[in-house]
Amino acid sequence: xxxxxxVNASTRIHSKDWVPKASVYVVPMxxxxxxxxxxxxxxxxxxxxxxxxxxxxxxxxxxxxxxxxRGIVEQTLRAWMIRVIPxxxxxxxxxIPVIVxxxxxxxxxxxxxxxxxxxxxxxxxxxxxxxGLVIGxxxxxxxxxxxxxxxxxxxxATQATLAAMAYAxxxxxxxVRAVVAKGPSLSQHDIDYANDRGIDLVTYELSMGPNGxxxxxxxxxxxxxxxxxxxxxxxxxxxxxxSFRRDRTLSSTRAFVSSAGEKRNGDVVVLGMRSDTVSNxxxxxxxxxxxxxxxxxxDALVDAGLDLDSEAISGYPSQVIQAFAKYSxxxxxxxxxxxERAMLNSxxxxxxxxxxxxxxxxxxxKSWDPSDHVKAKAVGAGMIATATGLVATFxxxxxxxxxxxxxxxxPVAVFVRTPLAVSTDQLGETS
Numbered sequence: 001x002x003x004x005x006x007v008n009a010s011t012r013i014h015s016k017d018w019v020p021k022a023s024v025y026v027v028p029m030x031x032x033x034x035x036x037x038x039x040x041x042x043x044x045x046x047x048x049x050x051x052x053x054x055x056x057x058x059x060x061x062x063x064x065x066x067x068x069x070r071g072i073v074e075q076t077l078r079a080w081m082i083r084v085i086p087x088x089x090x091x092x093x094x095x096i097p098v099i100v101x102x103x104x105x106x107x108x109x110x111x112x113x114x115x116x117x118x119x120x121x122x123x124x125x126x127x128x129x130x131x132g133l134v135i136g137x138x139x140x141x142x143x144x145x146x147x148x149x150x151x152x153x154x155x156x157a158t159q160a161t162l163a164a165m166a167y168a169x170x171x172x173x174x175x176v177r178a179v180v181a182k183g184p185s186l187s188q189h190d191i192d193y194a195n196d197r198g199i200d201l202v203t204y205e206l207s208m209g210p211n212g213x214x215x216x217x218x219x220x221x222x223x224x225x226x227x228x229x230x231x232x233x234x235x236x237x238x239x240x241x242x243s244f245r246r247d248r249t250l251s252s253t254r255a256f257v258s259s260a261g262e263k264r265n266g267d268v269v270v271l272g273m274r275s276d277t278v279s280n281x282x283x284x285x286x287x288x289x290x291x292x293x294x295x296x297x298x299d300a301l302v303d304a305g306l307d308l309d310s311e312a313i314s315g316y317p318s319q320v321i322q323a324f325a326k327y328s329x330x331x332x333x334x335x336x337x338x339x340e341r342a343m344l345n346s347x348x349x350x351x352x353x354x355x356x357x358x359x360x361x362x363x364x365x366k367s368w369d370p371s372d373h374v375k376a377k378a379v380g381a382g383m384i385a386t387a388t389g390l391v392a393t394f395x396x397x398x399x400x401x402x403x404x405x406x407x408x409x410x411p412v413a414v415f416v417r418t419p420l421a422v423s424t425d426q427l428g429e430t431s
Contacts, residue, residue, distance in 0.1 A: 025116070032060070048118075054135065058103075070102045078098055103373060106381075111393070129276045131277070134169065137268065145201060148184060157223070163268075178256055183221045188206055201213075214259050218404055222252045226403065281418065294386075299412075306319065328399060
């Protein structure tokens with residue numbers, strides 16, 4: 001498959017003469033405009049601003065389709081980048097993906113994960129190359145509202161994923177552990193505009209329910225990612241067979257997708273492993289059967305290189321830097337395990353407004369519970385916190401998707417710190 005010029009990936013496609021050094025940092029955000037943690041990383045020399053290649057954040061807010069907090073946090077982070085990298089003010093700074101997911105039911109707390117990467121001359125490190133993290137990024141072009149959830153949406157997601165893989169120097173899809181993507185959905189303005197002008201949209205439902213624009217947009221991007229990773233057939237075949245949003249076996253196991261009405265284009269971050277890096281981070285992948293299933297997390301830790309048999313069960317593995325998880329909406333069918341039913345279907349008061357209070361008049365689909373995403377995030381974040389001690393994680397989900405992992409569950413990725421194979425003097429770093 002070839003990549004056309006319709007996606008915007010970095011032009012720095014590195015030859016075999018260069019090897020990546022990728023790092024991962026996590027800082028809390030006390031308020032939507034709090035960048036003090038980022039400034040501290042710069043001041044103490046932990047990161048170099050020009051090495052930042054992507055940021056992935058969790059924000060407070062409702063987490064629903066038109067939550068304004070996502071846009072506020074995204075603009076805060078982009079403004080910080082322009083401040084510390086002045087040249088970005090004159091360039092399309094969207095080249096550096098900023099992915100924000102809203103909704104932080106406790107124990108989850110707002111935070112931002114910073115990905116840095118520097119390309120180094122292979123000849124200087126031939127004897128020190130290790131299996132490690134590599135990062136690829138790309139941005140999608142603007143997607144028109146009439147194309148949301150349709151073939152064009154899927155095609156663009158495929159192209160962006162392939163472009164990000166090429167930038168990372170990934171030639172085998174099996175090297176990819178996770179693809180984190182944030183794309184456009186529909187806004188109330190889009191729906192009103194379409195109604196006024198007779199434009200056909202894939203849905204007129206502004207929700208995360210089975211017929212909601214967020215769920216449909218997520219599935220479109222997940223299918224695009226799955227095709228790029230050789231997990232799924234082409235979108236045209238899926239549509240021709242009538243399988244779109246019907247056949248749950250057609251699911252990407254490595255797509256971490258969310259969508260938002262305020263987005264016009266999309267960001268893609270590919271996180272993979274290469275055997276020729278000087279990175280001090282590894283990424284591992286696992287799959288949870290349901291939101292509270294810890295097996296996916298344990299599998300991800302093992303995939304990242306941790307020997308769990310040697311870790312004290314009562315203690316937290318200190319090497320774990322961050323965890324990402326994506327969970328679809330909780331299952332509600334007869335025969336659920338009692339624990340799952342109790343945890344996910346309790347009448348516990350959620351710290352978010354009800355459907356009627358949050359978006360009165362904007363939803364007609366009553367087959368979903370607007371607190372599904374709160375429960376998915378809270379249970380998933382609690383499970384991860386119990387196992388790792390981390391509360392500033394990236395846990396997203398609760399949408400009624402069909403192609404983004406198993407029903408009620410989803411993929412989990414963890415980032416584990418490993419010893420540097422080379423000295424900071426060799427890397428030209430101060431710390």
